[in-house]
Amino acid sequence: MSSAGAAFRTLDQLTAEHDLRGKRVLVRVDFNVPLVSGESGLQVGDDTRVRAALPTVRTLLDAGSTIFLISHLGRPKGAPEDAFRMGPVAARLAELLGQEVRYLAVDGPVSAEQQSFVAAAPPGSVTLLENSRFDARETKNDPEMARILASYADYYVNDAFGAAHRAHATTEAVAHLLPSAAGALMSAELTALRRLTDRPERPFVVVLGGAKVSDKLGVIESLLEQADAIIIGGAMAYTFELARGGRVGRSLVEPDLVDTARRILDNAAERGVELLLPADSLCAQELAAGVETRVFPTGNIPADWLGLDVGPAAVEEFSRVLEGARTVFWNGPLGVFETPPFDTGTTAIATLVASLDAYTVVGGGDSIAALAQTGMQDRIDHVSTGGGASLEFVEGVELPGVTALEAN
Numbered sequence: 001m002s003s004a005g006a007a008f009r010t011l012d013q014l015t016a017e018h019d020l021r022g023k024r025v026l027v028r029v030d031f032n033v034p035l036v037s038g039e040s041g042l043q044v045g046d047d048t049r050v051r052a053a054l055p056t057v058r059t060l061l062d063a064g065s066t067i068f069l070i071s072h073l074g075r076p077k078g079a080p081e082d083a084f085r086m087g088p089v090a091a092r093l094a095e096l097l098g099q100e101v102r103y104l105a106v107d108g109p110v111s112a113e114q115q116s117f118v119a120a121a122p123p124g125s126v127t128l129l130e131n132s133r134f135d136a137r138e139t140k141n142d143p144e145m146a147r148i149l150a151s152y153a154d155y156y157v158n159d160a161f162g163a164a165h166r167a168h169a170t171t172e173a174v175a176h177l178l179p180s181a182a183g184a185l186m187s188a189e190l191t192a193l194r195r196l197t198d199r200p201e202r203p204f205v206v207v208l209g210g211a212k213v214s215d216k217l218g219v220i221e222s223l224l225e226q227a228d229a230i231i232i233g234g235a236m237a238y239t240f241e242l243a244r245g246g247r248v249g250r251s252l253v254e255p256d257l258v259d260t261a262r263r264i265l266d267n268a269a270e271r272g273v274e275l276l277l278p279a280d281s282l283c284a285q286e287l288a289a290g291v292e293t294r295v296f297p298t299g300n301i302p303a304d305w306l307g308l309d310v311g312p313a314a315v316e317e318f319s320r321v322l323e324g325a326r327t328v329f330w331n332g333p334l335g336v337f338e339t340p341p342f343d344t345g346t347t348a349i350a351t352l353v354a355s356l357d358a359y360t361v362v363g364g365g366d367s368i369a370a371l372a373q374t375g376m377q378d379r380i381d382h383v384s385t386g387g388g389a390s391l392e393f394v395e396g397v398e399l400p401g402v403t404a405l406e407a408n
């Protein structure tokens with residue numbers, strides 16, 4: 001688990017050991033935010049990720065450096081697309097910083113026009129570069145793209161924990177070309193997540209939900225070796241229930257993963273890890289708000305019904321297990337929380353986790369949205385900004401964006 005033993009330079013070390021006055025710093029941030037239509041065009045819908053980058057940006061400004069921020073946004077296909085320009089993010093960042101943020105709509109972050117714009121940056125300014133994924137070479141971890149990016153700056157700081165599990169030009173290749181450091185957010189994420197992987201206080205209880213077993217297979221298998229109990233909710237539970245021989249009606253399942261689920265159940269039993277499936281489910285005949293609902297045992301759902309949330313008996317059992325926990329990691333909503341009343345189980349568990357006297361970590365975009373609905377984010381010890389990256393970290397997979405920092 002090399003990510004866990006990381007020996008990279010922190011931002012504090014960088015500012016203490018190097019005089020950054022008049023120096024140029026390229027900062028990889030995670031500004032992959034939702035954009036919504038506003039009065040004057042697109043604007044940032046949820047600015048959590050922009051705010052999360054502020055400590056690093058302010059530290060670097062206070063140190064007297066000139067900053068170039070780069071991020072991906074959405075999934076443009078390696079070419080410019082107006083719907084994914086960074087302009088709205090630059091506007092929001094300027095408001096939050098109380099300082100001008102330079103931005104120019106260009107074809108890509110290393111286009112000739114972008115290079116001239118970078119060259120013209122005055123000392124102490126903040127520039128937001130164009131979407132890294134407007135250039136097809138970003139996701140190929142291309143050395144030439146990285147070389148041009150490195151030519152923009154004297155130092156490289158990676159604060160994009162949410163992108164650290166990808167080896168891309170802006171997260172991996174460029175880190176080898178400049179003296180590098182982990183940003184404040186990156187360091188905070190790694191410190192918090194290490195408390196889960198590095199001798200967690202026991203009992204260590206994991207709550208996993210969401211739509212697909214396939215997304216979380218790796219983490220489940222690895223957590224079998226680390227956790228004392230694994231609670232499974234969401235649609236994932238129905239694939240496991242099928243593997244146990246239950247009837248799950250029209251619930252969302254992944255038939256090709258039933259054998260894998262059976263192997264995981266056997267493995268858990270052998271290891272003495274408690275693997276809990278929801279005893280009952282809140283079901284409906286279609287997914288819509290205000291439909292007729294009924295509670296059925298999860299292994300006995302009638303043919304034309306589907307399980308959309310964990311039921312009351314499941315919440316009670318899960319709560320009992322969670323109440324004894326000293327460490328909790330939660331990823332994935334336990335039901336279709338976007339459509340009431342199928343948010344009931346998720347809300348109940350979120351409320352309980354927030355009240356626990358345990359070290360609690362929540363990760364995953366939808367899980368954070370569900371947590372935000374309860375208004376209890378502040379009572380969670382660590383809310384991870386990176387869903388996929390936090391899962392891979394907990395799974396013990398090396399994060400290329402972190403490893404690259406260790407080398408430099």
Ligand code: ADP
Binds near residue numbers: 308
């Ligand atoms: P996260 O973003 O926190 O990692 P996921 O993306 O893995 O979470 O899963 C979230 C999605 O899972 C939500 O859109 C939710 O509606 C869906 N989901 C949860 N339970 C069910 C269910 N029983 N049936 C269908 N979808 C479900």
Ligand code: MG
Binds near residue numbers: 364365366
């Ligand atoms: Mg999600």
